[in-house]
Amino acid sequence: MNILPREFYQRDTVIVAKKLLGKKLVRKIGNQEISGIITETEAYRHEDDPASHAFRKITDRNKVMFGNVGISYVYFTYGMHYCFNIVAKKSKVPAGAVLIRAIEPDKGIKKMQENRSLKDIKNLTNGPAKLTQALNITKEHYGIDLTKKSEIHITEGIKVKKIAESQRVGIKKGKELLWNFKIMN
DNA sequence: TTGAGGATTGGCT
């Protein structure tokens, strides 16, 4: 399966968020492979988006959002959860990233069940902090290049028939923007 | 230097 090239992420953040639906998120742990199809994403941009971590200015945490595209942005929140994002923006814009909110388990389901201490497949990776736990993604994976065949990368996946747009989840500002995207297959 | 709050989840009522 082909890894998505850097240029894929060199477009408007909202476009990339939609295009990432149906793609495959692959996590390699030693010689084992865990993967899932991306089924829900959200776009977070820059100064036009008050909900974005990059809204105010560059800091130690959000600095990768201002850097090269196709890089992972992992952050820690609520004292117990990690969320996984991919830096994506057109070249004119200084910052932006796509939050991966849900995936559908593909390979390594048994390993995901171990990581989550849960058997129920439909609840394994259907939330932003659930999928990082299932794929064992932590702040160790902050700033890694997803266009290389490393621990985490994104490949071509399935065809998407229809995309549903809605308000983003769990934010206070910027709710009027319909930048949450889900697969409707 | 400090403390308020967070792109969430799961368990309990």
Place this chain on the structure above:
DNA sequence: GCCAATCCTCAAA
């Protein structure tokens, strides 16, 4: 439906 868990980040003083 409600709320605790839990700790890192950043804005404000």
